[in-house]
Amino acid sequence: MTATVDIAGLTVAIGGKEILRGVDLRLEPGRVHGLAGESGSGKTMTGLAVLGLLPHGARTSGTIRLGERDLLALPPKELNRVRGGEVAMVFQDPATSLHPMLTIGKQLTEHMRHHLRLGQAEARARAVELLGKVRIPGPEEAYRRFPHQFSGGMRQRIAIAIALACSPKVLIADEPTTALDVTVQAGVLRLLRGLCDELGLAVLLVTHDLGVMSAVADEVSVMKDGLVVESGPRGRVLREPEHAYTRSLLESLPEAQ
Numbered sequence: 081m082t083a084t085v086d087i088a089g090l091t092v093a094i095g096g097k098e099i100l101r102g103v104d105l106r107l108e109p110g111r112v113h114g115l116a117g118e119s120g121s122g123k124t125m126t127g128l129a130v131l132g133l134l135p136h137g138a139r140t141s142g143t144i145r146l147g148e149r150d151l152l153a154l155p156p157k158e159l160n161r162v163r164g165g166e167v168a169m170v171f172q173d174p175a176t177s178l179h180p181m182l183t184i185g186k187q188l189t190e191h192m193r194h195h196l197r198l199g200q201a202e203a204r205a206r207a208v209e210l211l212g213k214v215r216i217p218g219p220e221e222a223y224r225r226f227p228h229q230f231s232g233g234m235r236q237r238i239a240i241a242i243a244l245a246c247s248p249k250v251l252i253a254d255e256p257t258t259a260l261d262v263t264v265q266a267g268v269l270r271l272l273r274g275l276c277d278e279l280g281l282a283v284l285l286v287t288h289d290l291g292v293m294s295a296v297a298d299e300v301s302v303m304k305d306g307l308v309v310e311s312g313p314r315g316r317v318l319r320e321p322e323h324a325y326t327r328s329l330l331e332s333l334p335e336a337q
């Protein structure tokens with residue numbers, strides 16, 4: 081299958097420190113690619129590189145192909161169009177990604193009107209439809225509410241709806257369930273999995289949690305010190321890890337003890 085995103089030999093250095101040392105990774109339509117590894121291994125930086133959101137002063141080499149384009153070589157204006165349009169993101173904490181003073185409807189429609197140039201009525205109809213798609217009960221009423229009127233899990237669903245507003249091809253989800261109560265984590269993961277299948281999204285799921293990984297990922301890559309040390313189908317990587325580091329990660333899971 082042709083990859084939606086093909087990362088090859090990606091290096092990132094910040095202030096002379098090598099953060100990524102040659103990362104190869106492919107994201108394919110309708111597939112969830114899980115990216116695991118210990119804290120500081122470079123998972124978040126890899127996701128940010130795809131979004132063109134690396135810290136100021138970061139030096140890069142390698143390529144990040146999205147179709148015919150190399151995202152690392154795009155001028156800032158074009159990259160802006162890709163980000164939020166073709167490539168969208170969901171972060172760990174919906175409390176910080178949602179604006180507390182704006183209604184859910186406003187946040188959903190502003191985004192669409194800006195990127196898709198939709199009129200007000202059209203944007204509203206699409207927003208309500210998206211709220212239904214992410215299983216927010218009573219989407220019409222939810223449209224008028226503010227973020228604090230929802231639980232953490234519901235807020236993350238709303239953040240996912242906003243990410244999907246412009247029909248992206250690629251979704252970068254960085255620890256999307258880490259801040260949530262365990263009882264609602266599974267529901268949000270199921271939602272992400274379902275959206276990936278239904279919309280043919282290429283998903284990069286960054287998580288340090290191998291339990292999350294085993295629940296939804298098709299492919300798993302494991303990072304250590306700025307490199308992907310192991311990559312393959314989930315069943316193979318989690319059941320028959322080839323790399324000693326993957327084995328040690330698996331052994332540290334509570335279920336393994």
Ligand SMILES: Nc1ncnc2c1ncn2[C@@H]1O[C@H](COP(=O)(O)OP(=O)(O)OP(=O)(O)O)[C@@H](O)[C@H]1O
Pocket residue numbers: 094099117118119120121122123124125126135288
């Ligand atoms: N703004 C920054 N400037 C310089 N170095 C940074 C910056 N942000 C992160 N780093 C460094 O980049 C390396 C990789 O960080 P990254 O956040 O990608 O790791 P991670 O695997 O996502 O870890 P975590 O699970 O803790 O989020 C770390 O050594 C970190 O200290």
